[in-house]
Amino acid sequence: xxxxxxxxxxxxxxxxxxxxxxxxxxxxxxxxxxxxxxxxxxxxxxxxxxxxxxxxxxxxxxx
Numbered sequence: 001x002x003x004x005x006x007x008x009x010x011x012x013x014x015x016x017x018x019x020x021x022x023x024x025x026x027x028x029x030x031x032x033x034x035x036x037x038x039x040x041x042x043x044x045x046x047x048x049x050x051x052x053x054x055x056x057x058x059x060x061x062x063x
Contacts, residue, residue, distance in 0.1 A: 021028040
């Protein structure tokens with residue numbers, strides 16, 4: 001893996017992150033309002049799930 005791969009991965013994250021607010025700004029705003037109502041433990045749980053899911057995908061791809 002070289003630095004081009006890392007920059008490509010970061011660019012892909014930015015494209016994916018920007019897609020939802022582009023397609024549905026009202027839905028994006030509603031989602032963030034719901035996130036504000038979660039407590040810290042719930043946010044941490046979803047963060048850990050996201051990290052573990054990403055690590056699992058990296059492991060399955062075999063990078």
